[in-house]
Amino acid sequence: xxxxxxxxxxxxxxxxxxxxxxxxxxxxxxxxxxxxxxxxxxxxxxxxxxxxxxxxxxxxxxxxxxxxxxxxxxxxxxxxxxxxxxxxxxxxxxxxxxxxxxxxxxxxxxxxxxxxxxxxxxxxxxxxxxxxxxxxxxxxxxxxxxxxxxxxx
Amino acid sequence: xxxxxxxxxxxxxxxxxxxxxxxxxxxxxxxxxxxxxxxxxxxxxxxxxxxxxxxxxxxxxxxxxxxxxxxxxxxxxxxxxxxxxxxxxxxxxxxxxxxxxxxxxxxxxxxxxxxxxxxxxxxxxxxxxxxxxxxxxxxxxxxxxxxxxxxxxxxxxxxxxxxxxxxxxxxxxxxxxxxxxxxxxxxxxxxxxxxxxxxxxxxxxxxxxxxxxxxxxxxxxxxxxxxxxxxxxxxxxxxxxxxxxxxxxxxxxxxxxxxxxxxxxxxxxxxxxxxxxxxxxxxxxxxxxxxxxxxxxxxxxxxxxxxxxxxxxxxxxxxxxxxxxxxxxxxxxxxxxxxxxxxxxxxxxxxxxxxxxxxxxxxxxxxxxxxxxxxxxxxxxxxxxxxxxxxxxxxxxxxxxxxxx
Numbered sequence: 001x002x003x004x005x006x007x008x009x010x011x012x013x014x015x016x017x018x019x020x021x022x023x024x025x026x027x028x029x030x031x032x033x034x035x036x037x038x039x040x041x042x043x044x045x046x047x048x049x050x051x052x053x054x055x056x057x058x059x060x061x062x063x064x065x066x067x068x069x070x071x072x073x074x075x076x077x078x079x080x081x082x083x084x085x086x087x088x089x090x091x092x093x094x095x096x097x098x099x100x101x102x103x104x105x106x107x108x109x110x111x112x113x114x115x116x117x118x119x120x121x122x123x124x125x126x127x128x129x130x131x132x133x134x135x136x137x138x139x140x141x142x143x144x145x146x147x148x149x150x151x152x153x
Numbered sequence: 154x155x156x157x158x159x160x161x162x163x164x165x166x167x168x169x170x171x172x173x174x175x176x177x178x179x180x181x182x183x184x185x186x187x188x189x190x191x192x193x194x195x196x197x198x199x200x201x202x203x204x205x206x207x208x209x210x211x212x213x214x215x216x217x218x219x220x221x222x223x224x225x226x227x228x229x230x231x232x233x234x235x236x237x238x239x240x241x242x243x244x245x246x247x248x249x250x251x252x253x254x255x256x257x258x259x260x261x262x263x264x265x266x267x268x269x270x271x272x273x274x275x276x277x278x279x280x281x282x283x284x285x286x287x288x289x290x291x292x293x294x295x296x297x298x299x300x301x302x303x304x305x306x307x308x309x310x311x312x313x314x315x316x317x318x319x320x321x322x323x324x325x326x327x328x329x330x331x332x333x334x335x336x337x338x339x340x341x342x343x344x345x346x347x348x349x350x351x352x353x354x355x356x357x358x359x360x361x362x363x364x365x366x367x368x369x370x371x372x373x374x375x376x377x378x379x380x381x382x383x384x385x386x387x388x389x390x391x392x393x394x395x396x397x398x399x400x401x402x403x404x405x406x407x408x409x410x411x412x413x414x415x416x417x418x419x420x421x422x423x424x425x426x427x428x429x430x431x432x433x434x435x436x437x438x439x440x441x442x443x444x445x446x447x448x449x450x451x452x453x454x455x456x457x458x459x460x461x462x463x464x465x466x467x468x469x470x471x472x473x474x475x476x477x478x479x480x481x482x483x484x485x486x487x488x489x490x491x492x493x494x495x496x497x498x499x500x501x502x503x504x505x506x507x508x509x510x511x512x513x514x515x516x517x518x519x520x521x522x523x524x525x526x527x528x529x530x531x532x533x534x535x536x537x538x539x540x541x542x543x544x545x546x547x548x549x550x551x552x553x554x555x556x557x558x
């Protein structure tokens with residue numbers, strides 16, 4: 001398990017864009033502070049990070065930036081906005097539909113509990129699910145696994 | 154059977170209001186199950202004249218089929234029938250739909266059984282022979298019971314919805330800042346000693362403090378309402394002079410307003426505006442209105458608080474040039490836990506209880522709060538409170554510097 005480097009040194013995203021083959025991660029979360037801390041964790045690991053504050057912004061940013069991994073909050077403007085965004089992306093156009101999505105929520109309910117009959121009603125389960133706040137090493141591990149899966153696809 | 158017909162209006166039977174008793178069931182379906190032809194006929198005449206659609210059946214088996222397919226609001230059933238007896242019919246009807254009102258008809262000899270039928274859920278019984286008015290009264294009472302049951306079920310559902318809204322809201326509103334603070338702390342302890350890190354440390358610690366303060370305010374609001382549950386928010390009645398209470402409140406928000414580029418102004422009359430109230434509650438009231446006016450504003454916008462006297466009432470208006478409130482949401486914003494989203498940045502931090510608390514304080518003080526709002530233009534909240542004549546003592550009191558309470 002990788003650990004966050006001791007230095008949470010932040011490079012500006014513009015410097016990072018110049019570097020090629022750095023996995024790009026999109027964070028969709030309506031909490032400004034949570035976005036800021038996740039960004040610092042990911043940037044310290046060398047990821048290029050984009051952030052969006054709502055489902056709508058997130059869908060736009062995903063189309064624009066073609067991230068390798070998407071981190072998606074469940075409860076934003078509505079209590080299930082994250083699931084709606086997940087659905088839209090997975091049913092959407094090709095390259096984005098394959099992007100692994102890590103769903104997150106601070107309500108301790110797994111998607112199984114929220115949607116016991118998810119398949120029956122046509123819900124798509126998230127590729128990964130983490131509860132907030134994240135355990136940093138585990139979080140980085142999941143992001144790395146998600147990014148690797150994308151490469152394989 | 155072709156008896157009856159016509160929709161004669163109900164005679165004022167036993168002083169019952171026909172409309173109130175029938176309600177949603179007016180013109181509904183009533184099933185009559187009786188093996189006696191004459192009895193079916195007279196029930197038909199009475200009930201159809203009351204405006205019901207009446208379906209007749211001569212035995213329990215066909216009657217139950219009729220109940221299943223017609224979904225009546227009420228069933229009149231004879232207790233003594235060959236085949237399936239009335240008692241069993243009542244049981245089976247309630248299996249089909251417990252909300253159906255059942256009335257059993259019985260000879261005097263079977264009143265003991267009628268009581269058994271009531272124990273198993275029949276609404277009432279009617280001994281044979283009975284007068285048309287007796288049946289009418291009992292049907293009306295039965296349907297009134299049905300209406301009340303439906304209403305209480307509705308209230309139960311509303312309460313359940315409110316409770317769930319509360320649980321979701323509280324867990325989200327409390328957990329979100331906690332998660333943000335926790336995540337910052339975890340990152341902070343991994344920072345090194347570089348100057349870059351120092352800058353972030355300062356910024357993130359500040360954010361932790363801000364989020365903690367927000368949570369504290371949130372919890373204070375909830376406790377305020379929880380404490381007042383069933384009781385009163387306004388604990389004291391003292392003369393309060395509003396032209397001296399409001400401007401200092403406004404001043405405390407100067408800094409916050411400047412940050413979001415909103416300018417504040419107060420327009421207070423020269424003469425004192427005296428109301429009887431609780432200084433704390435009045436501060437909370439105007440505080441909430443001023444904060445909302447700033448939060449739901451836009452850069453370059455203004456918040457203007459004006460006050461005056463109008464026909465025995467002190468009127469305080471808090472007007473903003475903010476995002477406004479869509480007409481469809483005017484009644485919702487005074488509801489507990491309702492959050493109006495800011496069109497540009499979602500719902501700003503808040504407990505969802507600010508306006509419910511305001512409404513409560515104002516009504517306890519015998520006043521009212523009015524809203525005038527246009528989307529994209531702004532909102533004006535106008536508080537009207539009964540004015541009190543300023544006594545010399547009260548004026549003197551308000552002129553003295555206040556030392557808390």
